[in-house]
Amino acid sequence: MNFPILSIIIFTPITMAVLILLLPSERPGLIRGFALTAAVIAAGLSVAAYISYDQAVGGYQFVEQLRWIPALGISYHVGVDGMNLPLVLLTGVVIFTGVLISWGIDDRPREFFAFLFILATGVFGVFASLDLFQLFFFFEIAVFPMYLLIVIWGWKVTREYAAMKLTLYLFIGSVVSLVGALAMYFTSGLGTFNMLELEQAAFTPAFQRLWFPFVFLGFAVLGGLFPFHNWSPDGHVAAPTAVSMFHAGVLMKLGAFAALRVGIMLLPEGARFWAPYILVLGTINVIYGALIASVQTDFKYVIGFSSVSHMGLVMLGFATLNLNGLTGAGLQMFSHGVMTALFFAVVGIIYDRAHTREIPNLGGFNKVMPLVAVAFIVGGLVSMGMPGFSGFVAEFPIFLGLWQVQPIVALIAALGIVITAAYIMRVVSGVFFGDMSAELAGHIGPVRGQDKVALAVLAGILILIGIFPAVMAPMVESGASAVVRIVGGM
Amino acid sequence: MASQAALGSMVISILPEILLLVLVIVVLAADLFWRAGRQYLGWLTFAGLALTLVAAMVYSRPAGASSLVFGGMLRHDWPAFSFQVVFLFAAAVTCLLSVGLSDIGDQGEYYALVVVSTLGMSLMAASADLIMLYLSIETTSIPLYVLAGYLKRDDKSAESGLKYFLFGALTSTVMLYGFSLLYGLSGETNLYRLAEGLRVGAITPWVLGGVAMLTVVGFGFKIAAVPFHFWTPDVYEGAPTPIAAFISTASKAAGFAVLVRVMLVAFPSIEFTWTALLAAMATATMTIGNLLALGQHNIKRLLAYSSVAHAGYAMIGLVALSELGAASLVFYLVAYIVTNLAAFAVVVLFARSAGSEEIADYAGLSRRAPGLALVMMVAMLSLAGMPPLAGFVAKFYVFAAAVQSGWIWLAFVGVLNAIAGLYYYMTVLKVIYLYRSDDEDKPIAVPGPHALALALCVTAIVIVGTISAPWLDWAMAAAKGIF
Incomplete structure (x- = not known):
């Protein structure tokens, strides 16, 4: 038996959550130490798994399978390929930087880190799942800690409303998908929840066309697809910094990934039938999200709506059903995850010191925190799809793929990039340049070392992938080609 | 010799009942003669019940085929054993x-x-057998x-007892009338032979x-x-809390035990009619239970309406009319019972x-007693159907059974109801974890027996x-054993 690296990645956070809950609450230093240890283990092992994945062999690797509920053909079954391994790595990166950013949490840090790690286990579990039941199991684990994290440590003004809205949206989406998954299970007649076997089930086209919207849209709620994106900006804004990072950075990918894995890969004929509609919705996401982002005055809402816009590109990539589009979507999931985590980290750092997020009241922050300004600008360049940064590496193939299926959609969606450039530059100039208002000047405390490390890691990854796309693009392409083989696209 | 062996197996089949009867006598006698330090009574009863549980697991586990014992009055089978x-x-x-x-705690x-x-x-x-059924x-x-109605000096408890009695008496007479018609139609009182007649x-x-x-x-x-x-909220609110817990768990499960057996065994010839009837009832039960729970301010009333809703989810398993369906019902009840007991333990x-x-x-409970708050969270999330807790798999099996038997709309009704449920369970958690209160420095005592109950x-x-x-x-196995 090989070293069960995926299981260790999945279960380290929740084990640590239990241990942290057993610690005395009056020892925050110890609690943070435990949290950082867990994050380092999880992140380190995801890096190790990423590096040791054998691209020459391809396919699912590090596979582990254990009987779980044999009566229904359910097993604990994990494995990673080129599509989900980058997402496992992303989760590792975000949990590590998230713990660093949350260093200053002083209201019940024990519960905060425990809930955050339960969430992390859920996320890792979904990304590595090869079993449909297991996927739902971990999906729900990833949803509920979110509620408490936002409602307890969130922004006081909207947290109760936003947390409930977010949780109900996501829960509705997942249970609707669940019914679809059950329909697949019983219709296939295979008596197994193993997704690799269900891929071979050959459902009738009528069945696929009927159930695809339920399954795909159910998960796409968490992916922020229009018109189900409504929970997301409110949720991101109300959440504490690390949770916003996790939410926009990782959880939205969870929805997109599950929509791909369960919706598109198990119901390929349904995907082909509905793809034009997803193209339309995705395009609305890109344009509408960017337009709304450009009129927000709240810094965090700008970023929240930019996530909606960028996730639209992921959905567009899926809907192309071709190699370029899917590769781009896979890269965009990773790139956007890191980028938006960086954005929310910066927002959090500034809000903690300025106690306001209104862009007109901010300004001049490049003088007091130059490093933060640089990091944000790196993120901004990624967001605009500037060559030399990961955003270009991801968005270019998406547009290539779109051009292959619907040139007009590619043209319309490209407008989104222009709008993105506009609002990013507005934020950069409004927040970091110009003069600092009199009431803020002199009151802005220094940036903690932990924050600097977190920002450096995130920005470094964005630049690395931009300059050396080879560290990720071939791997994602191998994963995307597996999807293309199933859906039979170009 | 043969009849002696048969007698032996008959006694074994009612061993738990015999032990329970002995336990009643022991408790009453101890109450009479050993009046010092009344705390031991609860422990004594607990020990007796635990012992009975162990004895039942070891000795009266049904071996092989199900058998009718005591002239067809009782059936020694897996479903009976599991429910016991x-x-x-x-x-x-x-x-x-x-x-x-x-x-209550010191009364024999x-x-x-x-x-x-x-x-x-x-x-x-x-x-x-119908007669045995009615008597039991x-x-x-x-x-x-x-x-x-045990708390004699408490008006609410007295009201609770009376209300429960009136509702119970009324419904049981209607049911008895149904039994008499069944006898009249088939000429039999035994459920299994009666089904043949029908x-x-x-x-x-x-x-x-x-x-x-x-x-x-x-x-x-x-x-x-x-x-x-209609009796549920008032009875739960007024009854001593442990009794509300008992009524909402064991008594409800007992109702399901007979519902499942009678429906599946006595009425297979009109399956189509009664599954439609029960599907409608399940829909109404889930929906009304959850909607009424949304507006509750009293935790016991909230749990009462939630328990109504959970009866609806469990009924889906019966409506599915399959082995998986019956099994999912039994599983659902197990999950629901352990969860609801935990919730009531926190309430107590x-x-x-x-x-x-x-x-x-309950505001500030997470600061006042973090452990207790955590238990409440586990209970609420399990009731809401969140993994990795019992409620999730239970709901999963029930909905799976519904989809398997083609009751897709019922599965959708179920999942949508689960969302309404999630809302009010989350609201309780919000109060516990978010809101502050002036009493945060007053600790909440968790004595030994309660700690044990929570841990279990x-x-x-x-x-x-x-x-x-x-x-x-x-x-x-229990589902297979019914037939």
Whole structure:
């Protein structure tokens, strides 16, 4: 038996959550130490798994399978390929930087880190799942800690409303998908929840066309697809910094990934039938999200709506059903995850010191925190799809793929990039340049070392992938080609 | 010799009931003769119930085929055995929760009545004859009426007992009328032979459907299904909290035990009619239970309406009319019972120290007693159907059974209801974790027996939720054994 690296990645956070809950609450230093240890283990092992994945062999690797509920053909079954391994790595990166950013949490840090790690286990579990039941199991684990994290440590003004809205949206989406998954299970007649076997089930086209919207849209709620994106900006804004990072950075990918894995890969004929509609919705996401982002005055809402816009590109990539589009979507999931985590980290750092997020009241922050300004600008360049940064590496193939299926959609969606450039530059100039208002000047405390490390890691990854796309693009392409083989696209 | 062996196996088959009867006598005698330090009574009853549970597991596990014993009055089979284990567990936890509560925790009669009621439930689950069924239902109910009104100086408790009694008496007469018609139509009182009579004879499905409805009235009262649920909130609110826990768990499961057996065994010839009827009831039960729970301010009333809703989810398993369906129902009840007991345990402890059952007063609980808040969170999330807790897999099996049998719309009704449920469970958690209160520095005492009860329930919730295969296999065995 090989070293069960995926299981260790999945279960380290929740084990640590239990241990942290057993610690005395009056020892925050110890609690943070435990949290950082867990994050380092999880992140380190995801890096190790990423590096040791054998691209020459391809396919699912590090596979582990254990009987779980044999009566229904359910097993604990994990494995990673080129599509989900980058997402496992992303989760590792975000949990590590998230713990660093949350260093200053002083209201019940024990519960905060425990809930955050339960969430992390859920996320890792979904990304590595090869079993449909297991996927739902971990999906729900990833949803509920979110509620408490936002409602307890969130922004006081909207947290109760936003947390409930977010949780109900996501829960509705997942249970609707669940019914679809059950329909697949019983219709296939295979008596197994193993997704690799269900891929071979050959459902009738009528069945696929009927159930695809339920399954795909159910998960796409968490992916922020229009018109189900409504929970997301409110949720991101109300959440504490690390949770916003996790939410926009990782959880939205969870929805997109599950929509791909369960919706598109198990119901390929349904995907082909509905793809034009997803193209339309995705395009609305890109344009509408960017337009709304450009009129927000709240810094965090700008970023929240930019996530909606960028996730639209992921959905567009899926809907192309071709190699370029899917590769781009896979890269965009990773790139956007890191980028938006960086954005929310910066927002959090500034809000903690300025106690306001209104862009007109901010300004001049490049003088007091130059490093933060640089990091944000790196993120901004990624967001605009500037060559030399990961955003270009991801968005270019998406547009290539779109051009292959619907040139007009590619043209319309490209407008989104222009709008993105506009609002990013507005934020950069409004927040970091110009003069600092009199009431803020002199009151802005220094940036903690932990924050600097977190920002450096995130920005470094964005630049690395931009300059050396080879560290990720071939791997994602191998994963995307597996999807293309199933859906039979170009 | 042969008859002696048969007698031996008959005695073994009712071993739990015999032990329970002995326990009643022991508790009453101890209450009479050993009056010092009354705390031991709860422990004594708990020990007796635990011992019975172990003895039942070891000796009266049904071996091989199911068999009718005592002239066809009882049936020694897996479903009966499984439900008996569940009742014993619930009763044992109820006794732990009662220890040290004023006016009930030190009363021998109180514990004796709990055990008598458990005895009745145990017989309900095994009854294979209409007469036995009726007698065992009354044996279960009458002690519960008394227990609900046990706090003599408390108006609400008296109201609770009276209300429970009136509803129970009314529904049980309707049910008895249904039984008499069944006897009249088939000439039999034994459920299994009666089914033969109903199948062969040329009885119009309409008449038979009407009779089935009459019997469902009685069972619907026990499981608190809409429209027979009106007693639930008032009874739970007024009854001593451990008794509310007992009624909402064991008594409800006992109702399901007979509902499943009677429906599946006696009415297979009109399956189409009664599944439609029960599907409608399940829809109404889930929806009305959840909607009414949304507006509650009292935690016991909230749990009452939530327990109504959960009866609806469990009924889906019966409507599915398959082996997986019946198994999912049994599994659902197990998951629901351990979860609800945990929730009520927190309610008991909070009321004991803080003297309140208002949800608003739970504010600051996470600072006041982090451990207790965590248990409440586990219980609420399990009720809401969140993994890795028991409630998630239970709901999953029930919905799976519905989809398997083609009841897709019912599965959708179920999942949408689960969302309404999530809303109010989350609201409770919000009060506990978010809101502040002035009493945050006042600790909440968790005495030994209650700590044990909490530990048992939480462990069970997590184990049933994560390692659910053995429990599902057990439930499958129970489902097979009904026929």
